Amino acid sequence: MEKHEMPDRRFAPVPNMTIGEACVQASCFLEEAGVGEARANAELLLMHLLGLEKSALLRDWRDPFPGKCEAAWAELVERKAKGEPVQYIMGEQWFYGLPFRVTPAVLIPRPETELLVEAVLAAADRLWPAATGDEPEALRQSELEGRSRRRLRAVDVGTGSGAIAVTLAVQRPEWQVCATDLSGEALQVARSNAKRHGAEDRMLWLLGDLLEPVTAAEQPLAVDILISNPPYIPAGDIEGLQREVRDYEPRLALDGGEDGLNPYRKMLKQMQCMSEVPHIAAFELGQGQAHEVARMMADTRWWNEIRIIDDYAGIGRHVIALRTSSSCN
Structure with missing residues (x-):
């Protein structure tokens, strides 16, 4: 199926950020890319990446974002920015x-x-x-x-x-x-x-x-x-x-x-x-x-x-x- 290509925009996570800052940065990136419900999508992707429930995400909001996850996080956010449904990204x-x-x-x-x-x-x-x-x-x-x-x-x-x-x-x-x-x-x-x-x-x-x-x-x-x-x-x-x-x-x-x-x-x-x-x-x-x-x-x-x-x-x-x-x- 032919895709309607969007301009290729790169997402670069900020070094030494907290989990909450990672969510906010991704939300802004997705919103600029025209993604609806950008904050909700960013939270879903973050919970998927880190294996957290919503209550645990809020609990760990000020904890450091794992540096080893930065590349995987950038890939998830960029896929969503291009329009891919979050359900396909998470597989569920x-x-x-x-x-x-x-x-x-x-x-x-x-x-x-x-x-x-x-x-x-x-x-x-x-x-x-x-x-x-x-x-x-x-x-x-x-x-x-x-x-x-x-x-x-x-x-x-x-x-x-x-x-x-x-x-x-x-x-x-x-x-x-x-x-x-x-x-x-x-x-x-x-x-x-x-x-x-x-x-x-x-x-x-x-x-x-x-x-x-x-x-x-x-x-x-x-x-x-x-x-x-x-x-x-x-x-x-x-x-x-x-x-x-x-x-x-x-x-x-x-x-x-x-x-x-x-x-x-x-x-x-x-x-x-x-x-x-x-x-x-x-x-x-x-x-x-x-x-x-x-x-x-x-x-x-x-x-x-x-x-x-x-x-x-x-x-x-x-x-x-x-x-x-x-x-x-």
């Missing part, structure tokens, strides 16, 4: 209370995606209460008997780092979670995160485009829950994204076609090839897309409940659909 991002390895092969997990996971967990607990074994009367008895013979299966389409899939597997160890991705490198990152959190052996990993590896098998997988945070940026809008996203995050995980909605259209079409449409389908979307995707899902008549979930900024960010009635097509 937290999601739903767990640390996840991230590389330039995967999208960096966002806090708003945690709301999508929460909505799916709540919807599943409503349809299949684990504590009582009771099921909504609207669900067909034959469906329930068939499902009782196997574990609930959730599929995370376009898993990337595996943040969604691994979180579901950790939160619901009784489920079988399947993760798909078009990128083999992304699946490797996701599997490393599953192994890190003790979930790899309870998960399936499928390489392919969206739902294709699920539906194209000789015996298509039965899926109860489908969840996806697919590429949703309109192709023409990518050049206008902030440089941290535009120049460093994988375009494969960003480009949703001309209007950003191609992945949703394709997944809804692919669902026609499934043995049974999932009882729960949940998508993350871009700004201004929620109502159109909700309409597309309603037009299928597969689900009798469809709702939009706002993110922390009040933007419609997710659509979740539930089938609780046997009258749905």
